[in-house]
Amino acid sequence: MTTTDGNLYIDINTANVPDERGYFGEFGGRFVPETLVPALNELEAAYLGAMADPEFQAELANLQSTYVGRETPLTHAKRLSEMLGGAQIYLKREDLAHTGAHKINNALGQALLAKRMGKQRVIAETGAGQHGVASATAAALLGLDCHVYMGSTDIKRQQPNVFRMRLLGSEVIAVESGSKTLKDAINEAIRDWVTNVRDTFYLLGSALGPHPYPRMVRDFQSIIGHEARRQIVAQAGRLPDVCIACVGGGSNAIGLFHAFRDDEQIDLIGVEAGGRGIIGGEHAARFADLDVSRPGVLQGTRSYVMQTSDGNIMNTHSISAGLDYASVGPEHAYLRQMERAHYTYATDSETLSAFQTLSQTEGIIPALESAHAIAEVIKRAPTMPPDSIILVNLSGRGDKDLDTVMEVLNP
Amino acid sequence: MRSQRGLDAIAAMFARTEAEGRAAFLPFFPVGYPTYEDSLAAIEAMAATGADGFEIGIPFSDPLADGPTIQQASQVALENGTTIQHALDAVRTLRERGIDQPILMFSYLNPIINYGVERFVLAAKAAGADGFIIPDLPPEEAPMFAVCEQENMALVFFLAPTSDHSRVALVAQRATGFIYVLSLTGITGERQSLPSDLQAFIADLRAQTDAPLVLGFGISKPEHARMMNGLVNGFIVGSALVRAAGESRAAVHDLAKSLRDALNT
Numbered sequence: 001m002t003t004t005d006g007n008l009y010i011d012i013n014t015a016n017v018p019d020e021r022g023y024f025g026e027f028g029g030r031f032v033p034e035t036l037v038p039a040l041n042e043l044e045a046a047y048l049g050a051m052a053d054p055e056f057q058a059e060l061a062n063l064q065s066t067y068v069g070r071e072t073p074l075t076h077a078k079r080l081s082e083m084l085g086g087a088q089i090y091l092k093r094e095d096l097a098h099t100g101a102h103k104i105n106n107a108l109g110q111a112l113l114a115k116r117m118g119k120q121r122v123i124a125e126t127g128a129g130q131h132g133v134a135s136a137t138a139a140a141l142l143g144l145d146c147h148v149y150m151g152s153t154d155i156k157r158q159q160p161n162v163f164r165m166r167l168l169g170s171e172v173i174a175v176e177s178g179s180k181t182l183k184d185a186i187n188e189a190i191r192d193w194v195t196n197v198r199d200t201f202y203l204l205g206s207a208l209g210p211h212p213y214p215r216m217v218r219d220f221q222s223i224i225g226h227e228a229r230r231q232i233v234a235q236a237g238r239l240p241d242v243c244i245a246c247v248g249g250g251s252n253a254i255g256l257f258h259a260f261r262d263d264e265q266i267d268l269i270g271v272e273a274g275g276r277g278i279i280g281g282e283h284a285a286r287f288a289d290l291d292v293s294r295p296g297v298l299q300g301t302r303s304y305v306m307q308t309s310d311g312n313i314m315n316t317h318s319i320s321a322g323l324d325y326a327s328v329g330p331e332h333a334y335l336r337q338m339e340r341a342h343y344t345y346a347t348d349s350e351t352l353s354a355f356q357t358l359s360q361t362e363g364i365i366p367a368l369e370s371a372h373a374i375a376e377v378i379k380r381a382p383t384m385p386p387d388s389i390i391l392v393n394l395s396g397r398g399d400k401d402l403d404t405v406m407e408v409l410n411p
Numbered sequence: 412m413r414s415q416r417g418l419d420a421i422a423a424m425f426a427r428t429e430a431e432g433r434a435a436f437l438p439f440f441p442v443g444y445p446t447y448e449d450s451l452a453a454i455e456a457m458a459a460t461g462a463d464g465f466e467i468g469i470p471f472s473d474p475l476a477d478g479p480t481i482q483q484a485s486q487v488a489l490e491n492g493t494t495i496q497h498a499l500d501a502v503r504t505l506r507e508r509g510i511d512q513p514i515l516m517f518s519y520l521n522p523i524i525n526y527g528v529e530r531f532v533l534a535a536k537a538a539g540a541d542g543f544i545i546p547d548l549p550p551e552e553a554p555m556f557a558v559c560e561q562e563n564m565a566l567v568f569f570l571a572p573t574s575d576h577s578r579v580a581l582v583a584q585r586a587t588g589f590i591y592v593l594s595l596t597g598i599t600g601e602r603q604s605l606p607s608d609l610q611a612f613i614a615d616l617r618a619q620t621d622a623p624l625v626l627g628f629g630i631s632k633p634e635h636a637r638m639m640n641g642l643v644n645g646f647i648v649g650s651a652l653v654r655a656a657g658e659s660r661a662a663v664h665d666l667a668k669s670l671r672d673a674l675n676t
Contacts (some may be wrong), residue, residue: 021551029552030551032473033546034568034570036592038573057538178473180470183473191475204553297520305521307525309525310494310525311526
């Protein structure tokens, strides 16, 4: 199966980054223990082979259509636009993808690749649980054994997703080391992979980690932007003025931005987790707090890293588990350095307010991660003329966050 | 002032242990565990048992190549305030106290980048270190550490059971001092027994490179140490010694002595 214009479902030959060593400018690369290098070489070769194979692409396209429910709609948020009195706001509805977030795009692509490589055992890390659920789902669909590492702090705040993963037949392994969040789950997944590297596929959930992950995850997520680009032209008659997405590791954002990277008139805005505010350091705004964040190496890639004066990784804070991470995908560091994309942040309280606003004006309960992007829309739309267009990636739905939000709103 | 430093000191160590017909015993120990002074005392005690050289660990918040024992020790060291500067001070102090064996500094990459690669290499050399072991630095990135070559300092790279011929060739070309051979796929930690195919694995590497081979991961008992003579040029023991140090100063001394004595032929 190909797209209507006869091209492969995902065309990976259009980007000039990363280079053959996995670098996006000075960011990216492959900083891993030697044991994993042959596995990453094997993965890269298998990935390139799969993407050049029309049969693999057809299988992915078919599952995206008949199983995930793509393409996801683009919704004109008329009441929100009217309330804010400025730009027209369009929501790319990744919340309507199967499992409730964009994570399935990548999980399905990588799980198909695992199957193609003959790796029966897959491992994954998860923060909010959305990538874990997507991995568990893809593993169930394709008959793979799935083991998901999750920090015990995140297990507490994302109980429904933990239950979902177990229901789907995956093992969820609580990680008790470090801050017991996403970063520690990735450490533990890497330790598993380095131990079981010969028969295990590491299904990494965001556009980070060692090459080829940042590139592969971007490519699998780029369907978001490619669809949205067609849809906005069909609905509004032109391209947007601004694209906005939240950025944890950055996979939903890079998935949206990728299709618009060459349209330099379009502003690309990433929204990080401002937590309890930048002053005080309780946040995950890697690009906003340059007192503690600077280029470094964490978990296989060179990017901005929140760290102490001694180069140890700082604990981060966000109300949303999915953005609670001390580093950021290397391509975002590159887009920021090239001034092609710009990055801002939303605090926990701005996010909670946006969470309620979208629920009440549009009847859509967003994931707390995605509510960060909505918070930026709420700040920005009123400053723009009524015929301008904001395209925002609604990366996931908020059912998983109801406990967290109830605790704050009805203590 | 030691007569030989850096790569020369490491080469002299292997020449001596080879002349004695045995493998070199290279304990790993993290600075700051369970306290800064205890870690120095542990290293001095091991030196007194005849350890041939040391791998001195700089604690890091996210030690992804390490198992539970060294993870926990790193955590303790960080909680009691140990920094990369303390590790440099530790090397200097050990030299002042007469420890003459080669010392390699073990660190994950980020703390070194944060300190400044060149600044760190020069500071380590000035403190009396002889080289570096960086588990998340692949040989492709060796040019970042070009200063090591100018300063005659060792930059060790790794080989694993998963390494194919092209990896062996690249590592053999880039590694200086020795090659750190991982006995198994996995993370650091004590193992009851070493892999059964170890002899064949090492023989295969030997056929491809003349560089000194130092085995690590899983080696924890005198019977493991005894197997090292004639197999490899040296071996590293970490977790078992760290666990012993958590018990008492006497325990770390006794374990190091039993490992070293096992090499006497």
